[in-house]
Amino acid sequence: MYTPKSAAQNTSWLIEESDLSADTTAAHETRFTLANGYRSLRGESPFCQPRFPGAFYAGLFDKSEAAVTELVNCPNPLPFRVYVDYEEALVGKKGALEYHRALDMEQGLVSTGLVYEAETGSRLRMQSDRFVSRSDRHRWAERWVFQAENFSRRILLKIAIDGAVLNNRQHPLDAVQHIKVTDRGRLDLEVAAGIFLESQTRDQGMRVCEGALLLCPETEPALKLLVLRPLAERVEAVYELTLSEGRPVVLYRLGYGMVRPQAGSEQGHDIRSALAAFAADGYEAELGAHRKVMQRFWNEADIQIEGDERAQRAIRFNLFHLSSCADPGTGRVSIGAKGLHGEGYKGHVFWDTETFMLPFFIFTQPETARSLLSYRYHTLAGARENARRGGHRGARFPWESADTGVEVTPPWGVDYAGHLVRIWTGELEVHINADITYAVLKYLQVSGDRQFLIEEGLQILLETSQFWASFVQWNEAKQRYEIRNVIGPDEFHEHVDNNTYTNYLAAWALRKVRDLVHQLEKEDPALLRDILSRSQVTREELESWKEVADKLYIPQDGELLEQFEGYFKLKDIPITEWDKNGMPLWPKGLDVRRLNETQLIKQPDVVMLFAMIGEEFPLEQKIKNYEYYERRTMHKSSLSPSMYAMVGLGLGKHDHAYEYFIKAAETDIVDNQGNTAHGLHVANAGGTWQSAVFGFGGLSLDKDGVLRIEPWLPPQWKRLRYRFFWRGISVAVDVVPGIFTVQAQELLVFRSGDKEYSTGKDGITVPRLG
């Protein structure tokens, strides 16, 4: 009945576990999270006590007594319990004989199977399939099959909605209640009785309502409701299900959830109608609609690797979860650093989204990319407030962003010893402003979405540039502009002056934005005037950005870019030993509390420029800098290995590329950062896509904006296929040893090596270099 591991169809679509000890539940809850960009349900098993239960709605934040506003962990509609002869069927108990869970990434379905033998000897085989619909984003459902192996008797089933939820429940100090339960009880539908629970957030009174019901399609009423009751901040219903030995019985649990502004509407009533409609449509119909969305997603975004199932499964794991975090419909929410997969980083949005995740969406899901950038447009008011508070003009996007765009990085943390630790990133990690500019420009370049440029994009570009122009400081002695006291991508070094990454990207942004304005002026001067007046950027101000960009100081020693002013004077202790996975070990004798006095870095900083705007630098300079910084990078961020893989491949450095790639791709599969339990490393998922497509797939843009494709395959890869959109045209790349084929919906020009090619529906095959 349930699929044992060995019999699974194509295991490269499956993430599996069968741990009878229930020891790693918390990480599995993250891996088996199902989400649709609107809501998410962490992957708790119906046969385990949940470790970190989690139900989130994208963009639903609350502060209450917390240090900063955080993504609310909402009432949990998932509890489901099976009782065999009054014994609760749980993994970890003696009676659990076989257990198996699988995330089917192709279908977006989590299957859970258990064979449980009660102390009475009654043996029950169960399987559930769960999905969170990507079609109707309020709906989620489960299909259950129960089969009594050696008895004919009732079993009991309990479903519940649990409103006794806290954020940071496990934390001794930070546990916070963001939700008040306002009502819970019974929903009377024609088809069956259901349960509902209404609640609201404490600060803004946003109303969250969940409903669920259990249905049995059998004509004989095998399922009978015994008890439906509120128990404190929880509602539960207990059913008996009568089984006959050997005969499988199917059940469906249908769930519906929604968030509404305060208002006085009767949510219970709305949930009732919604569940009635869901019941009328039926499980299979919704699953079909959900599958269609999944199928379309994979058609557009799948990366196929032949000859390396490990890599194949890992890349899909990242794409699946990345896609589950975004909802193209809203334009009001973005993706937090841990996705919708846990409470980590409080659901806040960092540069992670624009720098690491967005390229994936830009190239495979342009509508979603636009929606994610719209979130920044809609939080411009907060970004302006951040700039104003610092005494600057324009918009400074927050290092950590929640619902308003006002900076929500906690200014203080507390270490083990109880010492307050000043967190400077919120004030100093200003490069995010240029990262957003970069993302907007990249989106415009790839999509050609002029409407977004006019309606929202240019506004973002102008105000972020305005900030840079007011943020730089003129050094009269050295006759140059400087940006002092910042943190670059490498967080081992704080309070540095003239961080090359920041300064270079800011200058690049100022130039690009000015150029874009000039071009628009030629095309439609009236429109431009209109946009400028809205943004309060004067013509003179705009023209001044050229000088700022030209005179913004970039510290360097010949071709070698200096990470920040004075970096080369720091103690130089290059890495000399690596672990068996190729990851660097701390150099011997190093005092890790004084990393800031060394040239060791946490993650790429200068090298990030090559990852983002590599076309601006000559090859020789990139190689020289890459080699220098790679020897000094400790990869202490999950965002590091994928970038080194990708940039290295572009420079012909194939030695570590595969190791870096696998390290990144498997981050949450093997939990190599040790914190998968708290959410997914979703920026790393984006980085993994980049290292596959930009790295091995060799996709890049030349400085003149023409596509370039220079693939390289690791020896064990027999074939690599990927797809992307270029200005609305779907393009497919198919790489095998020696040659690669590019096929496009319409005429497409690209370069490879020193040649330029045209292709179309029939495709073109090109010899592969190197």
Place this chain on the structure above:
Amino acid sequence: MYTPKSAAQNTSWLIEESDLSADTTAAHETRFTLANGYRSLRGESPFCQPRFPGAFYAGLFDKSEAAVTELVNCPNPLPFRVYVDYEEALVGKKGALEYHRALDMEQGLVSTGLVYEAETGSRLRMQSDRFVSRSDRHRWAERWVFQAENFSRRILLKIAIDGAVLNNRQHPLDAVQHIKVTDRGRLDLEVAAGIFLESQTRDQGMRVCEGALLLCPETEPALKLLVLRPLAERVEAVYELTLSEGRPVVLYRLGYGMVRPQAGSEQGHDIRSALAAFAADGYEAELGAHRKVMQRFWNEADIQIEGDERAQRAIRFNLFHLSSCADPGTGRVSIGAKGLHGEGYKGHVFWDTETFMLPFFIFTQPETARSLLSYRYHTLAGARENARRGGHRGARFPWESADTGVEVTPPWGVDYAGHLVRIWTGELEVHINADITYAVLKYLQVSGDRQFLIEEGLQILLETSQFWASFVQWNEAKQRYEIRNVIGPDEFHEHVDNNTYTNYLAAWALRKVRDLVHQLEKEDPALLRDILSRSQVTREELESWKEVADKLYIPQDGELLEQFEGYFKLKDIPITEWDKNGMPLWPKGLDVRRLNETQLIKQPDVVMLFAMIGEEFPLEQKIKNYEYYERRTMHKSSLSPSMYAMVGLGLGKHDHAYEYFIKAAETDIVDNQGNTAHGLHVANAGGTWQSAVFGFGGLSLDKDGVLRIEPWLPPQWKRLRYRFFWRGISVAVDVVPGIFTVQAQELLVFRSGDKEYSTGKDGITVPRLG
């Protein structure tokens, strides 16, 4: 710092565990329960997630949606958590290096020690000692010692009072909320801030209030309150405690709890004063007072066995827990079948108290015995109501009793299959009325408490007798009284007529009560008239009891008493095989669903008569019946082995006595009934005492009321010592091979063999028979 197992002083006082897997927590929670007859706290470990948390107040019942009223599981004041470098120190995790718990029965103290190493490498050694005061019964406390082995830094401590409690939490259908939280928060005391939680029961609005605070006696403020907050139906406080490597730091947690009738008093205020007073007295003073009570208890009640530490520890385990269930002060509560140790049997009081537990109290704690009997006096109104409902006169005490004396046996149960199962005991197991009569008479005989007789005892005796006289039915054909359609102690057979145990004990009771009245009439006729008028028993009615008693039918075949009419005609399949512990195996080929058609019995029935009123039967008859029924007893009640041990020893049957005794004594130590998790087999604890003192110790009463002492020691016992009170005189018996010594505060006459002895302060040594 904390005592490792091997170094414990006298292990016969200790019940220990050191299971790092936390697998058996629920049974340990029962074994480590601390109670004082007023309140109890199940023995949850601060280093384990509780399995069945439990906090009870004796006599606090509530029904709400439950099938019958049940002992309320109250808000739990025990949660305590330690965080080392933000990591929760729990057994079952990798960091738990050594774990040890010990119940010190001598002091009434539970010690828990853990060495925990966090992932950061910080290693912390902790120990707590907990007691629930037997001096001030509202108070409980813990002394904590923390020692950082290899770090100097703060740790975090969290205390809480949890009001999110349910009864039958684990049961799919029966979970019930009996408690509503009405307030919770901060208590400001001069010495420190504390937490409190007020709640009330749902039916009667009885108010339960808990308060607690954490104190550090260090002058340097090593302890600092960081957060104190309500979180839904819970209040918690988090502290930091600053440790220096190697230096132990001591803390105290002081707790106070109380139940009050509804009223409008400010409980928070009262709890504040009470905690302030407790803090002023200090932990050590209260512990001293508690120890004095414990010391007095052991002085009066300890049984000492030399040469057999296993038996020594086991007997003490039973005495300790038995004593923890009773509070001599009230007269309003009795002891449920699972003590105050769990939710088993819903806290209801059965014949267990009078028949099995009470002899222990009568002989060692006469004040407590009186208080337990007073509970029956105070529930006479309910007992009258039970009789009235059945169309009878007098008082019929309920088979299951809660707060009013009205029958609370659930009339229906539900089996696994969901079938309703009729529970007949509430209507049919009427022998409890005679069991109570027996207990009152035994108490009067041993204590000589004439005041109780006059104020309460006689009232019970008269009304229970009145019930019997109106309950018996006259069989005109056979010219005899009969009692039809009952259940005797052996519950394998229901709906039987003329159960010998019931009929014999009822007749015995009627005769004894009538004799007592006649005797009282001689001593104080006016007083008797007064009592009779209160009880509505007429003189004629009283005199008629002789005929009822004389003509009440006792089925028998010669000397062999028939368990009930027709029993001897049932299929006779004697037991022929025993397991390695000497316990019977089901005879081969038996259909266990049709036990009622066989002579196999669950537990002693006829033999119980010899256990209770053995002086009424000739020795030869007892031997014959014992042998007959022992071969047919399956010991499926925990109450069975101890009775067979005790009765057998009185009949010179030594073969199985020790096996039976150990089986009984270790019931909850080894969990041989499989349900220790749900509470203690406290009647079995009383039976264990009886088999030690009445059995091996050979204490009995001849028919003329003179004490008899006929000890017998198993070969491995080098010495047996026990004490008891006889009419207020403290008596000590000291048995060694060959002889025994009896010492008494005042002149005491007793018999042994065919001789009569007198003893006093100097004692007398008597040769031992057999």
